[in-house]
Amino acid sequence: MILVTGATGNVGSELIRNLHAAGAPVRALVRKENSAVPGGIECAVGDLSQPASISNALIGVTRVFLLGGYSDMPAVLNRLRIAKVQHVVLLSSRSIIGGQSSNAIVKMWMTSEDAVMSSGIPWTILRPSSFMSNALRWRSDIRASRPVRVHFPNIPIALIDPYDIAAAAAVVLTTGRQRNKTYELSGPIAMLPAEQLEILGRAIGRKLHAQFVPDNEAFADLLRQSSEEFADAIFRFYAKGEFDDSRVVSTVTHLTGQAPRSFEQWAINHASEFLES
Numbered sequence: 001m002i003l004v005t006g007a008t009g010n011v012g013s014e015l016i017r018n019l020h021a022a023g024a025p026v027r028a029l030v031r032k033e034n035s036a037v038p039g040g041i042e043c044a045v046g047d048l049s050q051p052a053s054i055s056n057a058l059i060g061v062t063r064v065f066l067l068g069g070y071s072d073m074p075a076v077l078n079r080l081r082i083a084k085v086q087h088v089v090l091l092s093s094r095s096i097i098g099g100q101s102s103n104a105i106v107k108m109w110m111t112s113e114d115a116v117m118s119s120g121i122p123w124t125i126l127r128p129s130s131f132m133s134n135a136l137r138w139r140s141d142i143r144a145s146r147p148v149r150v151h152f153p154n155i156p157i158a159l160i161d162p163y164d165i166a167a168a169a170a171v172v173l174t175t176g177r178q179r180n181k182t183y184e185l186s187g188p189i190a191m192l193p194a195e196q197l198e199i200l201g202r203a204i205g206r207k208l209h210a211q212f213v214p215d216n217e218a219f220a221d222l223l224r225q226s227s228e229e230f231a232d233a234i235f236r237f238y239a240k241g242e243f244d245d246s247r248v249v250s251t252v253t254h255l256t257g258q259a260p261r262s263f264e265q266w267a268i269n270h271a272s273e274f275l276e277s
């Protein structure tokens, strides 16, 4: 049995679909009963911020797809070890590569990776670039027909479709061959926000206008959306140039045998989410 955490999220829901279609036995970890998980999948309730709460969900589980960044990751891994899990696949971030531990986001991923690597459980770590689904942060501006507030307009990112992260995770979980290895993952090309907006506009059938936000205003926006240390971390990544997320790597093709999906394809598949509900 494979336990998928984050099963209602962008990556986890794609992974559930992938594993289910392949006939693999899969269970979704959800925080609330009756969560919206792709159809027909067994669910178990648990909260990664309260490690003891995941014990029941782990009964009969041999492999776990694990999200990171929770308050006590060593305790989460301890629960997996007690349940005799044989392989854990951690979804991390490539911001960790060359990142500084004084950056709160880098530190969060370092703590999660350390907990996995020192758990004694065979592991694989996926370090993706930023997700195409981050474009959903523009949804309220687009639905309200306002200019779209764009932060860090000159920063190119090799965005990855969560579908491809899930495809890579599914290969690792079902073959078990990539143990004790880390994989950096990216999408097919590096793109600027304006290029994404143009493609998104075509997908939803409307020209979208960008409002490029100066860095000091972007920081104020970030402070409204997250803690001060995370706002500072993101600002350091993009305004201070601490994180180059533009590198294109071929790992998705190498692991899955399929080229990573384009932003055009992501935008077409998700166009309805940008329209009035």
Ligand SMILES: NC(=O)c1ccc[n+]([C@@H]2O[C@H](COP(=O)([O-])OP(=O)(O)OC[C@H]3O[C@@H](n4cnc5c(N)ncnc54)[C@H](OP(=O)(O)O)[C@@H]3O)[C@@H](O)[C@H]2O)c1
Pocket: 005, 006, 007, 008, 009, 010, 011, 012, 030, 031, 032, 035, 046, 047, 048, 049, 050, 067, 068, 069, 070, 091, 092, 093, 094, 128, 129, 130, 131, 133, 134, 162
């Ligand atoms: N966005 C990026 O560019 C990026 C890049 C690198 C890494 N990541 C990481 O990738 C991971 C997955 O991202 P995503 O976009 O697929 O996620 P998402 O769509 O934001 O959804 C988050 C998922 O995590 C679950 N969750 C939240 N808190 C939880 C808790 N305390 N216990 C158990 N489950 C909890 C949520 O479940 P509920 O339904 O209960 O809310 C949901 O299924 C995240 O850890 C993120 O930090 C993201």
